[in-house]
Amino acid sequence: MTFKTLITAAATSALLAGGAFAESHGGKNPMVGGAEMFADKTIVENASQSADHTTLVAAVKAAGLVETLSGEGPFTVFAPTNAAFEKLPEGTVEDLLKPENKEQLTKILTCHVVAADAMSDAIRGMIDDDGGEHPVPTVGGCTLQATYDGDAIMIEDEQGNVANVTVADVDQSNGVVHVIDTVLMPAM
Template sequence: MILLSFALIGINCGKGDDADAGKGISAVSDDKSQQDVLKIAIGSKDHTTLVAAVQAAGLVDSLANQGPFTVFAPTNDAFAKLPAGTVDDLLKPNQKDTLKNILEYHVVVGNLTEAILKSEFTGKDDELGMANGAHTKVTVKNGKTLINGATIIASIPATNGIIHVVDTVLLPQEKK
């Protein structure tokens, strides 16, 4: 299960004069309430394979920057659906460019909520441009949002975008 962390707001309820107005309100700033997409993935037991892949591809700094990013984050179970040996092969240093291309196919520059995906990218000719330069199709089936057939199973806001947890690894199509 994916747990979302919520920022707590502390309010000073003590008596004070007008000079103290507003001084008692602060937002908690800690590792749980202020997480970027990378920190959220690192903290998820369901995304250890994704984190290992991001590290092997050298994309850690990219996902930790300001963004905003929309990340379609496959779970460990999604990676397990790939043919045996695929993940191990992709994590090898000589496959870094291939791995980077696959991972960038899971990222959109911008903060696209599921509502935006459903309303703006589900037309017959509408495609979503991914960070690797390729495109995906967004469809809605039985009320669920799909990206090239991968179902969004949860959405988690981050300080630099949003993560949509998906049940399938997105694989870029070969150029014809």
């Protein structure tokens, strides 16, 4: 089993311009950033309610990705928290949010998005199938590496940074979100 990737240039261009949910969260909507996340809302609708994702939402808006991530999907989004963005060197976020850096910001953000609906059990299964590490191609052209230890899933970016999934399986109407504690960066 592998993550699905976008296979047409049109789909890639557009991106750049359930069941396990009830088991994972005891049948209740999970809380993220002090807000209840609803499985019948889109990734953008839910993220906009999370106090822990205001930087991510601002970045998605600045990159012009709101419409894309509100679309049908399915998407798996590894969603960095505000604290994850704060770990970047001082001034990085402010620079990325400038209009002249939209292309770089879009690249970084789309390296957090996979064109599939992958719950944590499926991710662990893919890791097992691949002998302990699974390559995760993103819509931004990055290849992340997924591993796990017990129930904890880790995602390594192309620069060797490792993000821990802190909240898994946040079901959305157009995919799933896994909250992470580190911003994933493409090879530069």
